[in-house]
Amino acid sequence: MSTSIALHAGSLERAETASTREPAWAKVVLISVALSFFAVFLLLPLGTVFAEALRKGWGAYLEALVNRDAWDAIRLTLITAAIAVPLNLVFGVAAAWSIAKFEFRGKRLLITFIDLPFSVSPVISGLIYVLLFGAQGWFGPWLQEHDIQIIFAVPGIVLATIFVTFPFVARELIPLMEAQGSEEEEAAVVLGASGWQVFWHITLPNIKWGLLYGVILCNARAMGEFGAVSVVSGHIRGQTNTMPLYVEILYNEYNYAAAFAVASLLALLAIVTLALKTLVERQTRRQLQEIAATSESET
Amino acid sequence: MKLKSLLAGLLAGALLAGSAVAADVSLLNVSYDPTREFYKEFDDAFAKHWKAKAGDTAIIRQSHGGSGKQARAVIEGLQADVVTLALAYDIDAIADAGLIPSEWQKRLPHNSSPYTSTIVFLVRKGNPKGIRDWNDLVKSGVSIVTPNPKTSGGARWNYLAAWAYALEQPGGNEGKAKEFVGQLYRNVKVLDSGARGSTTTFVERGIGDVLLAWENEAYLSLKEAGADKLEIVTPSLSILAEPPVTIIDRVVDKRGTRKVGQAYLEYLYSPEGQELAARHFYRPTDAQVAAKYSKQFVKTRLITVEKVFGGWRNAQKVHFSDGGIFDQIFVPGGKR
Amino acid sequence: MASVKRFSPLPGFGLAMGYTLVYLTLVVLIPLTAVGTKTLTMGLDAFWAAVSSPRVVASYQLSFGASLLAAAINVVFGLIFAWVLVRYRFPGKGLIDALVDLPFALPTAVAGIALATIHSENGPVGKLLEPWGIEIAYTPNGVLLALVFIGLPFVVRTVQPVLADLEKEVEEAAAGLGASRGQTFLRIILPHIGPALLTGFAMAFARAVGEYGSVIFIAGNVPMVSEITPLLIITKLEQYDYAGATAVASVMLVFSFVLLLIINGLQGWMHHRYARGA
Numbered sequence: 001m002s003t004s005i006a007l008h009a010g011s012l013e014r015a016e017t018a019s020t021r022e023p024a025w026a027k028v029v030l031i032s033v034a035l036s037f038f039a040v041f042l043l044l045p046l047g048t049v050f051a052e053a054l055r056k057g058w059g060a061y062l063e064a065l066v067n068r069d070a071w072d073a074i075r076l077t078l079i080t081a082a083i084a085v086p087l088n089l090v091f092g093v094a095a096a097w098s099i100a101k102f103e104f105r106g107k108r109l110l111i112t113f114i115d116l117p118f119s120v121s122p123v124i125s126g127l128i129y130v131l132l133f134g135a136q137g138w139f140g141p142w143l144q145e146h147d148i149q150i151i152f153a154v155p156g157i158v159l160a161t162i163f164v165t166f167p168f169v170a171r172e173l174i175p176l177m178e179a180q181g182s183e184e185e186e187a188a189v190v191l192g193a194s195g196w197q198v199f200w201h202i203t204l205p206n207i208k209w210g211l212l213y214g215v216i217l218c219n220a221r222a223m224g225e226f227g228a229v230s231v232v233s234g235h236i237r238g239q240t241n242t243m244p245l246y247v248e249i250l251y252n253e254y255n256y257a258a259a260f261a262v263a264s265l266l267a268l269l270a271i272v273t274l275a276l277k278t279l280v281e282r283q284t285r286r287q288l289q290e291i292a293a294t295s296e297s298e299t
Numbered sequence: 300m301k302l303k304s305l306l307a308g309l310l311a312g313a314l315l316a317g318s319a320v321a322a323d324v325s326l327l328n329v330s331y332d333p334t335r336e337f338y339k340e341f342d343d344a345f346a347k348h349w350k351a352k353a354g355d356t357a358i359i360r361q362s363h364g365g366s367g368k369q370a371r372a373v374i375e376g377l378q379a380d381v382v383t384l385a386l387a388y389d390i391d392a393i394a395d396a397g398l399i400p401s402e403w404q405k406r407l408p409h410n411s412s413p414y415t416s417t418i419v420f421l422v423r424k425g426n427p428k429g430i431r432d433w434n435d436l437v438k439s440g441v442s443i444v445t446p447n448p449k450t451s452g453g454a455r456w457n458y459l460a461a462w463a464y465a466l467e468q469p470g471g472n473e474g475k476a477k478e479f480v481g482q483l484y485r486n487v488k489v490l491d492s493g494a495r496g497s498t499t500t501f502v503e504r505g506i507g508d509v510l511l512a513w514e515n516e517a518y519l520s521l522k523e524a525g526a527d528k529l530e531i532v533t534p535s536l537s538i539l540a541e542p543p544v545t546i547i548d549r550v551v552d553k554r555g556t557r558k559v560g561q562a563y564l565e566y567l568y569s570p571e572g573q574e575l576a577a578r579h580f581y582r583p584t585d586a587q588v589a590a591k592y593s594k595q596f597v598k599t600r601l602i603t604v605e606k607v608f609g610g611w612r613n614a615q616k617v618h619f620s621d622g623g624i625f626d627q628i629f630v631p632g633g634k635r
Numbered sequence: 636m637a638s639v640k641r642f643s644p645l646p647g648f649g650l651a652m653g654y655t656l657v658y659l660t661l662v663v664l665i666p667l668t669a670v671g672t673k674t675l676t677m678g679l680d681a682f683w684a685a686v687s688s689p690r691v692v693a694s695y696q697l698s699f700g701a702s703l704l705a706a707a708i709n710v711v712f713g714l715i716f717a718w719v720l721v722r723y724r725f726p727g728k729g730l731i732d733a734l735v736d737l738p739f740a741l742p743t744a745v746a747g748i749a750l751a752t753i754h755s756e757n758g759p760v761g762k763l764l765e766p767w768g769i770e771i772a773y774t775p776n777g778v779l780l781a782l783v784f785i786g787l788p789f790v791v792r793t794v795q796p797v798l799a800d801l802e803k804e805v806e807e808a809a810a811g812l813g814a815s816r817g818q819t820f821l822r823i824i825l826p827h828i829g830p831a832l833l834t835g836f837a838m839a840f841a842r843a844v845g846e847y848g849s850v851i852f853i854a855g856n857v858p859m860v861s862e863i864t865p866l867l868i869i870t871k872l873e874q875y876d877y878a879g880a881t882a883v884a885s886v887m888l889v890f891s892f893v894l895l896l897i898i899n900g901l902q903g904w905m906h907h908r909y910a911r912g913a
Binding site: 021022023026027030031033034035037038040041042043044045046048049052087090091093094095097098099101102103104108110111112113114115116117118119120121122123124127128129130131132134136137138159162163166182185186189190194195198199217220223224225226227230231243244245247248251259260263266267269270271273274275277278 | 643644645646647648650651652654655658659662663664665666667669670673712715716718719720723725727731732733734735736737738739740741742743744745746748749750752753759760783784787816841842844845846847848852864865866868869872877880881884887888891892894895896898899
Binding site for chain 1: 327332336360362364372374375376377378495498499503523553
């Protein structure tokens with residue numbers, strides 16, 4: 001529900017004229033309020049992560065990251081994201097294609113359902129899979145009979161991650177594809193292109209930045225999810241520990257430097273995500289302006 | 300198509316990273332909270348022992364959390380080969396679910412408890428609130444940190460020790476004890492789900508005047524935080540805590556790990572295992588090792604759950620089940 | 636806005652729609668119905684007892700109260716952020732603009748341990764506040780703080796584009812008619828960005844109510860005092876009180892769904908209102 005709006009934000013600014021300017025003192029006050037809030041609420045937590053991680057020096061920092069448990073956690077996090085992100089990517093494209101390019105009844109309801117995982121508490125996102133696959137859940141007895149582990153094992157973690165990252169790509173693509181319209185695709189179809197050709201050669205190049213944007217956000221959430229995977233994990237070191245869960249375990253073991261060392265990797269991921277996002281936003285804005293320009297020249 | 304190659308690269312990288320490490324035999328030990336450091340060392344020692352004895356490489360994985368929570372995870376399907384929990388009731392619950400025989404506790408010496416422990420108070424250096432015994436905990440202005448008895452084993456030992464103390468006071472009875480323990484819990488500032496969370500809150504975060512802690516956890520904190528910051532207070536009466544262990548028959552039979560699981564638990568009783576336990580401030584059951592480390596453990600009167608509460612099943616039912624005394628204590632208290 | 640679309644000659648509707656519906660059903664709808672059916676098996680009395688016990692009610696009060704307050708705080712500071720980012724130039728602006736989304740991108744567990752470290756008695760901010768008798772970590776204040784942190788980007792990113800699109804001419808005209816800056820803000824700007832503020836508020840609120848990871852490290856988690864509803868669900872799960880956990884979860888789910896409908900309605904309203912200017 002949020003990201004589609006974030007897409008069009010960014011450093012939009014405008015020239016100001018004397019008649020509509022606040023008094024200088026108001027400007028100074030507002031900027032200082034924003035800067036101090038920014039420093040205390042955003043910069044300080046970020047800085048704390050790195051400061052705490054390096055408190056015992058680089059040696060301890062590296063030691064915390066280069067050991068089997070840490071690697072296992074990193075690996076599981078990568079595997080989880082590598083499964084969840086592509087699945088939600090394919091879904092996002094399919095959903096956006098059907099919603100943006102076609103008219104049908106119940107569209108708003110469908111969009112609301114797609115949004116649903118955004119508004120569900122992460123804890124509930126984990127709970128639902130326990131209710132389905134736990135020993136006392138719907139499929140629990142059947143799974144036990146066939147010796148299939150879902151809860152307290154990797155499949156449960158992947159499922160919970162898919163759920164919480166479900167809407168990211170779709171929510172990014174739907175408004176973008178709606179704004180672009182379908183004239184180009186329709187022209188290609190009239191000229192005899194097949195559906196897949198249209199998609200690969202026209203639609204995909206048009207939506208690539210929006211798609212990438214969605215993938216970046218989806219990936220960040222997939223790698224960073226805590227609540228939902230915590231419910232289904234079982235917290236086995238080296239087996240069902242993702243990086244965020246590993247941070248919690250280390251934190252509970254007095255191992256603050258190591259906890260923050262692993263946390264610093266996740267914080268780096270966040271920074272890279274934000275940097276990529278800013279870059280992609282710039283591209284999308286350019287693209288949107290082009291669309292606006294062409295549609296204006298048409299009318 | 301930069302995007303495609305980027306995705307392909309990501310996927311390939313993740314799959315490469317996903318290739319698992321080969322292992323001869325693996326065990327999962329599902330344990331309670333304060334045993335983290337002990338089993339970390341014990342697992343290495345056992346791996347060496349097993350390599351020498353059977354020639355196999357044993358990889359032991361650990362899962363830690365509140366004891367009750369861990370037991371329920373096992374019942375829910377967490378594939379534990381062995382469990383090493385805080386109290387017998389939690390393993391009884393696993394037996395009730397049919398994963399192990401009901402007479403599991405007779406399978407190993409000392410009621411299947413290779414080491415014992417007790418509950419002590421951890422206070423700030425100099426004991427600024429003058430906390431000497433249980434009755435100092437209910438004074439106003441004392442803020443207590445202890446985990447949640449619903450999920451933590453240590454917390455249930457804490458609670459029962461306080462109850463037993465109140466019963467022993469002149470004119471002590473059930474009603475007085477309930478009032479006393481209720482008063483005590485009204486002084487609780489933070490109620491974490493496991494013993495380790497509570498220790499972190501008290502030691503690292505500086506919350507509260509007193510932590511009701513496992514003896515081993517208290518000594519560990521002293522070692523970690525430094526003796527210049529904390530002090531241990533042993534109350535006039537405490538409780539003999541027997542954390543038991545067992546293999547989970549249904550899992551070991553399915554995975555073919557009965558032999559190594561059995562050996563793992565028996566190694567806890569060996570002189571090496573006992574020595575390690577003592578070094579991590581668990582009270583050893585082996586007489587020789589116990590004698591060697593006797594100076595380390597303060598002597599105080601220890602009551603047992605059998606004598607005062609008629610066994611764990613009864614204690615659990617009366618005090619910690621839904622709607623039990625603990626729930627009654629915590630609900631009407633309201634905001635503090 | 637585009638006119639009503641005519642029949643589309645494009646292929647692939649069946650495939651794309653079919654896949655969308657199947658995937659949606661498998662991943663979202665079936666699992667969510669599990670909550671409903673589990674709740675239905677409880678019986679009304681047991682359900683009511685589970686969702687209305689004093690401890691649960693106290694957790695609603697904290698979760699909803701702190702979330703409302705956090706969202707309100709975010710409206711004020713989010714508006715200031717959006718205003719400053721749209722209207723002023725100052726050093727570090729680009730950095731701030733990029734980092735406003737940090738609470739989105741930073742895993743909640745990382746945010747949680749960082750906030751707890753900063754605001755505990757030994758932390759840099761906690762130390763400053765302690766002499767004043769202000770405690771943040773391990774009190775309900777900690778819950779509020781974490782919720783303000785995670786909710787900030789919602790308001791900023793909703794208001795920012797609307798503020799940027801606001802026609803300068805309108806303000807100029809108001810100023811020309813002799814309105815003071817304050818009057819212009821109250822009579823012209825605020826009504827214009829009102830829907831956006833409200834939408835941002837609702838989003839921040841919705842996110843805050845369900846938040847878990849960043850809160851539990853800093854909250855203290857004492858029943859009746861600093862225990863949020865999602866944590867209570869976890870606690871019930873850890874006690875394997877599945878029915879109880881599910882009952883409380885169903886209350887939250889219904890609430891989330893209603894809030895989501897409201898947000899979608901608000902967004903539709905915004906779309907309608909701002910479409911003219913765009």
